[in-house]
Amino acid sequence: MIRALDETGLDAKYLELEMTESMLMRDVDQAIAIMKELQALGIQFAIDDFGTGYSSLSALKNLPVARLKIDQSFVRNLADDENDRSIAAAVISLGQKLNMRVIAEGVETDDQLAFLRESRCDEIQGYHFSKPIEPGAIEDLLKHQAQRR
Numbered sequence: 001m002i003r004a005l006d007e008t009g010l011d012a013k014y015l016e017l018e019m020t021e022s023m024l025m026r027d028v029d030q031a032i033a034i035m036k037e038l039q040a041l042g043i044q045f046a047i048d049d050f051g052t053g054y055s056s057l058s059a060l061k062n063l064p065v066a067r068l069k070i071d072q073s074f075v076r077n078l079a080d081d082e083n084d085r086s087i088a089a090a091v092i093s094l095g096q097k098l099n100m101r102v103i104a105e106g107v108e109t110d111d112q113l114a115f116l117r118e119s120r121c122d123e124i125q126g127y128h129f130s131k132p133i134e135p136g137a138i139e140d141l142l143k144h145q146a147q148r149r
Helices: 002-008 021-025 028-040 057-062 082-097 110-118 135-148
Strands: 016-020 044-050 067-070 101-104
Touching (some): 016 021, 021 028, 028 044, 028 057, 067 082, 082 101, 082 110
Parallel strands (some): 016 044
């Protein structure tokens, strides 16, 4: 990791590593130690697919994590499933109270977007906004978006 930063010249503050909750829970103490070393360099961390593994709240509060990503399996049925709405709202609240930014993954509909905005989710990503695109097409996409405003 450090060698890659040195070779590319990338400032560590621009690097965010995503790890799944289940990967972190394999050896929490070791994960925390490694993450704190890398965090001291400026690297940030996100927990991806949150809610699909077996995380411990005591472990979560000790992990040096900047972002919590709500798995799309909870986002998919927000319009129809009260349990998914409750889980999503709870994760948003929990993450924010632990000073993490919360990202909802897999947003595809206006109803999902409305619920997440109402719940004050920090960031929202998914096909509702754009399907994955090639790096060279990003400039065209941004120009098109600017013209729509």
